[in-house]
Amino acid sequence: xxxxxxxxxxxxxxxxxxxxxxxxxxxxxxxxxxxxxxxxxxxxxxxxxxxxxxxxxxxxxxxxxxxxxxxxxxxxxxxxxxxxxxxxxxxxxxxxxxxxxxxxxxxxxxxxxxxxxxxxxxxxxxxxxxxxxxxxxxxxxxxxxxxxxxxxxxxxxxxxxxxxxxxxxxxxxxxxxxxxxxxxxxxxxxxxxxxxxxxxxxxxxxxxxxxxxxxxxxxxxxxxxxxxxxxxxxxxxxxxxxxxxxxxxxxxxxxxxxxxxxxxxxxxxxxxxxxxxxxxxxxxxxxxxxxxxxxxxxxxxxxxxxxxxxxxxxxxxxxxxxxxxxxxxxxxxxxxxxxxxxxxxxxxxxxxxxxxxxxxxxxxxxxxxxxxxxxxxxxxxxxxxxxxxxxxxxxxxxxxxxxxxxxxxxxxxxxxxxxxxxxxxxxxxxxxxxxxxxxxxxxxx
Numbered sequence: 272x273x274x275x276x277x278x279x280x281x282x283x284x285x286x287x288x289x290x291x292x293x294x295x296x297x298x299x300x301x302x303x304x305x306x307x308x309x310x311x312x313x314x315x316x317x318x319x320x321x322x323x324x325x326x327x328x329x330x331x332x333x334x335x336x337x338x339x340x341x342x343x344x345x346x347x348x349x350x351x352x353x354x355x356x357x358x359x360x361x362x363x364x365x366x367x368x369x370x371x372x373x374x375x376x377x378x379x380x381x382x383x384x385x386x387x388x389x390x391x392x393x394x395x396x397x398x399x400x401x402x403x404x405x406x407x408x409x410x411x412x413x414x415x416x417x418x419x420x421x422x423x424x425x426x427x428x429x430x431x432x433x434x435x436x437x438x439x440x441x442x443x444x445x446x447x448x449x450x451x452x453x454x455x456x457x458x459x460x461x462x463x464x465x466x467x468x469x470x471x472x473x474x475x476x477x478x479x480x481x482x483x484x485x486x487x488x489x490x491x492x493x494x495x496x497x498x499x500x501x502x503x504x505x506x507x508x509x510x511x512x513x514x515x516x517x518x519x520x521x522x523x524x525x526x527x528x529x530x531x532x533x534x535x536x537x538x539x540x541x542x543x544x545x546x547x548x549x550x551x552x553x554x555x556x557x558x559x560x561x562x563x564x565x566x567x568x569x570x571x572x573x574x575x576x577x578x579x580x581x582x583x584x585x586x587x588x589x590x591x592x593x594x595x596x597x598x599x600x601x602x603x604x605x606x607x608x609x610x611x612x613x614x615x616x617x618x619x620x621x622x623x624x625x626x627x628x629x630x631x632x633x634x635x636x637x638x639x640x641x642x643x644x645x646x647x648x649x650x651x652x653x654x655x656x657x658x659x660x661x662x663x664x665x666x667x668x669x670x671x672x673x674x675x676x677x678x679x680x681x682x683x684x685x686x687x688x689x690x691x692x693x694x695x696x697x698x699x700x701x702x703x704x705x706x707x708x709x710x711x712x713x714x715x716x
Contacts, residue, residue, distance in 0.1 A: 292417045295409035295497070298504050302402045305511045309387040312515065316380050316522065323372040330365035334358035348553030356544030363537045367528055374525040379518060386514055390507075405504050412496030419486040426482045430475035437468035659685045661697070661712040675705040682715065683707075 288294060338358045346354060392400040444461045528534040558564045662682050669676040675697060677683060687696035689709040697712075698704045 289501075290494070290497070292413060292420065295413065295501070296406075298501060299402055299405045299409065301508060302399065302405055302504065305508065306387065306391045306399065308511075308515075309383055309391075312518070313380055313383050316375050316383070319526075320372045320375040320380070323368045323375065327365040327368040327372070330361040330368070334361040334365070348556050349548045350550070350553055353545045353548040356541050359544075360537055360541045364528075364534075367531065367534055367537075371525055371528070375522070379522050379525065382521075383518055390511070401507060405500065408500035408503065409497065412493065412500055416486070416489050416493035419482065419489050422482045423479070423486050426475065426479040430472070430479040433468065433471040433475040437465070437472050440465040440468045660715045661685050662715050663712050665711050667707060667711050669705065669707075671706075673705050675699060675703060675707045677707070683712070685712070685714075 289298075335358075338355060341351060341354050341358075390401075394400055394403065440461070444458075444465050447458055447461050524530065660682060661684070663677045663679050666678050667676060675683070677699070681699075683700065684698045685695050686698055686704070689695050693709050694706045695709045695712075696704070697707055
């Protein structure tokens with residue numbers, strides 16, 4: 272009996288099927304992956320908690336910084352209140368994000384950690400008990416079938432080898448018939464070889480078919496046993512998947528600030544604060560406090576007082592003079608009415624406005640009218656006939672641009688005599704000309 276043999280039959284076709292020997296390892300590996308996924312989810316939540324904390328800190332720092340800037344800036348009135356309400360919103364939202372961070376770490380993170388500890392049990396030799404049990408279950412279910420499969424592979428290999436040998440023997444016999452050099456004895460040997468190969472093919476084929484039949488008979492039991500172990504793994508994985516879904520839903524609730532009543536109230540209050548800003552009210556307040564509505568001590572006749580005849584710094588002379596009695600004060604404008612504005616502006620806090628108008632010393636009839644103090648209203652013809660060298664007794668730092676600065680012991684030249692306010696005009700050795708207190712120097716003898 273001749274059997275046709277095809278070389279391609281001997282080639283193994285790779286299969287990725289679960290039923291192939293050893294392919295259950297992907298299912299076993301899924302258990303280890305479940306433990307790693309718990310760690311990944313905890314790391315994910317931990318990073319988000321850090322982001323929430325950092326964002327809350329940035330909001331707080333931003334609100335603090337801009338509250339100070341607005342307070343020190345020129346904005347005033349109800350618009351200032353509305354602006355500050357934006358920073359208040361940031362502070363309140365910051366507190367909510369800190370609560371989110373606490374919920375993520377204290378509830379979600381800890382819940383996953385505890386579930387992981389209960390679901391996966393580490394072994395002394397490494398790995399997890401659940402992984403080992405699944406591995407043992409699959410190996411036990413697959414072992415009998417794998418043994419029969421190995422016999423099938425061996426018998427198939429033997430059968431295919433016999434077929435190949437038969438094909439070669441037939442080919443040699445055919446070629447020998449055309450060769451006149453071969454004697455009958457050699458031809459007989461080739462014919463015997465062909466017959467023997469045919470018998471081997473029949474034997475190996477019978478064995479191959481028998482082993483394959485045994486494998487087929489054991490396959491249903493093999494599939495049933497593998498299904499049982501696989502279903503146990505499926506149940507374990509189902510618990511993990513359902514748990515993850517539950518945790519992610521709780522995570523969503525913690526992250527969704529829109530469901531928190533206080534979150535909605537924050538923006539409701541912010542809108543109300545901004546809507547309350549009134550430009551007309553702010554303009555009225557500014558007019559009363561910094562504009563034409565302010566009161567004014569208009570210049571009045573002032574009697575001379577002997578207390579004025581003392582040495583004053585240039586800065587003191589700009590303030591209200593001690594010893595001057597005002598004979599009358601007239602008030603005009605809206606300031607005569609009490610100021611009922613409810614807000615004190617940060618601009619008002621940081622800006623100072625003089626209560627009396629002055630242009631250098633024009634409001635003092637006893638000070639010189641010249642910008643450099645060169646003239647005296649009561650002694651128009653007084654001029655310095657000679658220059659006198661003087662020495663500083665004390666340090667003096669000029670308070671105005673037309674004042675000299677010197678140290679004790681420095682020498683300078685007095686070029687004009689002392690005026691009624693106690694100031695002299697002098698010149699430093701570097702050529703700078705200016706005023707200085709007369710009692711800060713003495714003449715050089």
